[in-house]
Amino acid sequence: FxxxxxxxxxxxxxxxxxxxxxxxxxxxxxxxxxxxxxxxxxxxxxxxxxxxxxxxxxxxxxxxxxxxxxxxxxxxxxxxxxxxxxxxxxxxxxxxxxxxxxxxxxxxxxxxxxxxxxxxxxxxxxxxxxxxxxxxxxxxxxxxxxxxxxxxxxxxxxxxxxxxxxxxxxxxxxxxxxxxxxxMTFQHETEGDNYEEQVLYGGTIHLMRTMFNIMVKNGYPRSFAYAKAIRSIRSIIDDIDAVGIEAYLTSRASRTCEFAVRHSGPRVINEQAMEEIFEETERGVFARNWLQEFSLGMPTLNRMRRTWADSDMEKTGKIWRDKFGK
Ligand code: NDP
Incomplete structure (x- = not known):
């Protein structure tokens, strides 16, 4: 090690x-x-x-x-x-x-x-x-x-x-x-960080947004969908960090949850896209795109900020936080 x-x-x-x-x-x-x-x-x-x-x-x-x-x-x-x-x-x-x-x-x-x-x-x-x-x-x-x-x-x-x-x-x-x-090398620190931001942060946030949108579209109350999509993740991460994935699945999660994770979880992940993003990061494609976006005054980011801030999920989150605190 x-x-x-x-x-x-x-x-x-x-x-x-x-x-x-x-x-x-x-x-x-x-x-x-x-x-x-x-x-x-x-x-x-x-x-x-x-x-x-x-x-x-x-x-x-x-x-x-x-x-x-x-x-x-x-x-x-x-x-x-x-x-x-x-x-x-x-x-x-x-x-x-x-x-x-x-x-x-x-x-x-x-x-x-x-x-x-x-x-x-x-x-x-x-x-x-x-x-x-x-x-x-x-x-x-x-x-x-x-x-x-x-x-x-x-x-x-x-x-x-x-x-x-x-x-x-x-x-x-x-x-x-x-x-x-x-x-660490400068290269691995930089590319590893940029890979983590795209895949882990990007993937997790889009997972939450997509899950919320699908549940609401199918008639679930917004508050329930919001709690499921965002609030549950805290306890999962803390538990896994404390005891490891296997112990979490076999001793803390329910058997139904364990089966759901092992059975359906892999279908949610697009491994090919994750490999492509890794390879693009190593070729400097992500860095070039980001530097270009910044030098243009961040037009894509600014547009996304407006639409995301106005989304149903953000409004629901605000109500949750105002009513029940963090
Ligand atoms: P912030 O955006 O929080 O702070 C940036 C600072 O840069 C501000 O003090 C800002 O000053 C100053 N600044 C920006 N442009 C200029 C300029 N033209 N002239 C003078 N000052 C300027 O950055 P972070 O603290 O997040 O990041 C700093 C470094 O730390 C980066 O290399 C980042 O990758 C790294 N890092 C960040 C982590 C994070 O989670 N935030 C984690 C680990 C590393 P003012 O506000 O006064 O304009």
Whole structure:
């Protein structure tokens, strides 16, 4: 089995005396800054122009020293880029690239820009990756609860000879080695993440939507269809995570449920489509489509947002939440 790094394997003191500049203060930026600060790391934040970007005020309100991105890069030993992915290349070439100095570490939370070459760092800096496998607010909450969210680290350039130690120390400061950190390549981190988003997130959400629509079309009350399509999944996932699939099916689910799962479940899955999506992801088709969508101002996303927000299922969900809470 691959090495899984835990707290006892990682030396946080490699960050002593070094300043980490967090570039971008969104979902990950806020959570990682706060966790690292509480782990004793010296954090500053680099934010875009105050008149156009709310990050500056948010980071300052949380008690961080905030600088322009250029200044933060000048002051930092480690430049940790937590900007949204498609915006990274333009911000990088405008405000980061020419301020990087030999010996600094450039760090990412997703391998997209490096894998697809939209960012090409200078050859004299370390380039590393640390990804906590979950949204910022969860990363923050777990840390506050004394736990963490599992993650992965990777090294693309190791000029100092200590790039891996730096990436692992960041992962420890964010809390991930409390539960486990694995080694990954930039390629597998990026493609695996994009595959998960398409198949697991995309598949699950479309499964819920389709199930709701079919039940309502066939006369079921909306509230019942909504509860079946969305609410049940929580207990299933938590149970499976706690005991594993087989134990869940044989000891927690009913015999009818076990038979239904084994008998009909495979028919719901389109394995050929899953293989095709995997292959397209490896060929960079997904990345190209996403970069093109972003550069056009996200027309497809904006249109889908409007129609989905207006759907019967969303309206039912709102009524559920208003009446019964989360
Ligand atoms: P968010 O969208 O939450 O935050 C993006 C940040 O980038 C904001 O602070 C935003 O500032 C800033 N930003 C965007 N455009 C510009 C610009 N032109 N100039 C200056 N600042 C800009 O992103 P996430 O935190 O979700 O993602 C950050 C990184 O973390 C990505 O690489 C992502 O892949 C990775 N990641 C995300 C996870 C997640 O679940 N969210 C999980 C693991 C990794 P402002 O709001 O002020 O405009």
């Amino acid at each position: 691959e090495k899984i790094y835990r707290d006892e394997d990682v030396d946080l003191s490699v960050l002593d005396g070094r300043t980490v500049a967090i570039i971008g203060y969104g979902s990950q930026g806020r959570a990682q800054s706060m966790n690292m600060r509480e782990s004793g790391v010296n954090i500053i934040v680099g934010a875009g122009d105050r008149t156009r970007h709310s990050s500056w005020d948010k980071a300052e309100a949380d008690g961080f020293e905030v600088f322009s991105i250029e200044e933060a890069v000048d002051k930092a030993d480690i430049v940790h880029i937590l900007l949204q992915d498609p915006a990274q290349p333009s911000v990088y070439y405008e405000s980061i690239h020419k301020h990087l100095k030999p010996g600094q570490t450039l760090s990412f939370a997703h391998g997209f820009a490096i894998l697809y070459g939209t960012i090409k760092p200078p050859k004299d800096v370390d380039v590393v990756l640390f990804v906590p496998n979950g949204p910022g607010p969860v990363t923050r909450q777990k840390f506050k609860d004394g736990s963490g969210i599992w993650g992965c680290v990777s090294v693309d350039q190791d000029v100092s000879g200590h790039a891996k130690e730096t990436a692992l120390a960041i992962s420890k400061a964010v809390g991930s080695t409390r539960v486990g950190v694995v080694d």
